[in-house]
Amino acid sequence: MNQSQTIQQEDKLSVLRKYEKYVTADGKTTLFIIKSCRGEEVNCPNLLNKPRPLAQRMHDRLNEISFNQRLYDKIPAKILPHMTFKLAVAGCPNSCSMPQIKDFGVITQESVVVDPASECSMCMKCLKVCREGAIVIKEDRTVIIDQEECVNCGLCARVCPTGSIKIDRTGYAIVLGGKVGRHPRFAAQLMELATEEQVLKALEICAERILGEKGRNLYGFLAKEPFHEELREALKKL
Numbered sequence: 001m002n003q004s005q006t007i008q009q010e011d012k013l014s015v016l017r018k019y020e021k022y023v024t025a026d027g028k029t030t031l032f033i034i035k036s037c038r039g040e041e042v043n044c045p046n047l048l049n050k051p052r053p054l055a056q057r058m059h060d061r062l063n064e065i066s067f068n069q070r071l072y073d074k075i076p077a078k079i080l081p082h083m084t085f086k087l088a089v090a091g092c093p094n095s096c097s098m099p100q101i102k103d104f105g106v107i108t109q110e111s112v113v114v115d116p117a118s119e120c121s122m123c124m125k126c127l128k129v130c131r132e133g134a135i136v137i138k139e140d141r142t143v144i145i146d147q148e149e150c151v152n153c154g155l156c157a158r159v160c161p162t163g164s165i166k167i168d169r170t171g172y173a174i175v176l177g178g179k180v181g182r183h184p185r186f187a188a189q190l191m192e193l194a195t196e197e198q199v200l201k202a203l204e205i206c207a208e209r210i211l212g213e214k215g216r217n218l219y220g221f222l223a224k225e226p227f228h229e230e231l232r233e234a235l236k237k238l
């Protein structure tokens with residue numbers, strides 16, 4: 001590489017390098033940022049699953065496909081913050097790492113079911129923790145969960161002393177295409193209760209599409225339903 005090429009390349013990253021978050025511990029520049037919630041560090045009572053191990057696997061998957069280098073090569077001009085890939089992982093549906101305004105967001109979930117074999121004691125603990133008002137306890141001790149209102153936070157099953165409400169599945173909601181700025185948009189939910197392998201596969205497919213995108217809007221397709229359909233079909237096979 002000659003001197004003029006070196007200067008040109010450094011210039012391409014000159015804006016990003018003014019922001020600490022784009023500079024890694026070893027002094028390199030990253031073109032993707034994965035934000036994890038702090039549930040683990042603060043011993044958050046809502047934490048369903050530690051977000052950092054999955055965030056690390058997502059980081060490793062992007063490195064395996066040389067995302068940084070390929071995005072760098074693809075963008076011909078100075079690289080600006082809005083051109084970088086933004087991701088987040090949250091340890092529960094409270095979503096403190098704000099996956100809803102990221103290109104690729106992951107939210108840990110726990111779905112719950114009613115176990116008719118365990119008699120409800122009518123302690124009402126589940127009603128107190130459910131902020132969605134998604135649980136109804138009838139006089140005959142029947143427990144009903146309104147799945148339309150339930151956000152899969154798993155809290156009711158954790159406080160239920162009789163096992164009348166149980167954890168059914170743990171997984172991840174994948175949300176795509178959120179952004180702030182001039183035309184802000186909340187991310188759309190691609191799927192609920194995905195496995196870790198499905199999250200990583202979805203990430204790889206999205207990353208490859210970003211790297212293959214023509215034109216200036218690298219991330220716009222993430223919000224489009226035809227792409228979601230295509231992605232869901234690919235993930236069903238896992």
Ligand code: SF4
Pocket residue numbers: 037038039040044045046047048090091092093094095096097
């Ligand atoms: S997203 Fe959930 S687990 Fe993470 S810090 Fe917020 S409340 Fe706690």
Ligand code: SF4
Pocket residue numbers: 110111112129130131132133134135145149150151152153154155156157
């Ligand atoms: S999982 Fe959470 S939102 Fe769903 S019913 Fe239980 S407490 Fe309510």
Ligand code: SF4
Pocket residue numbers: 119120121122123124125126127137143159160161162163164165
């Ligand atoms: S916490 Fe369990 S036992 Fe108590 S009211 Fe709710 S379902 Fe019944």
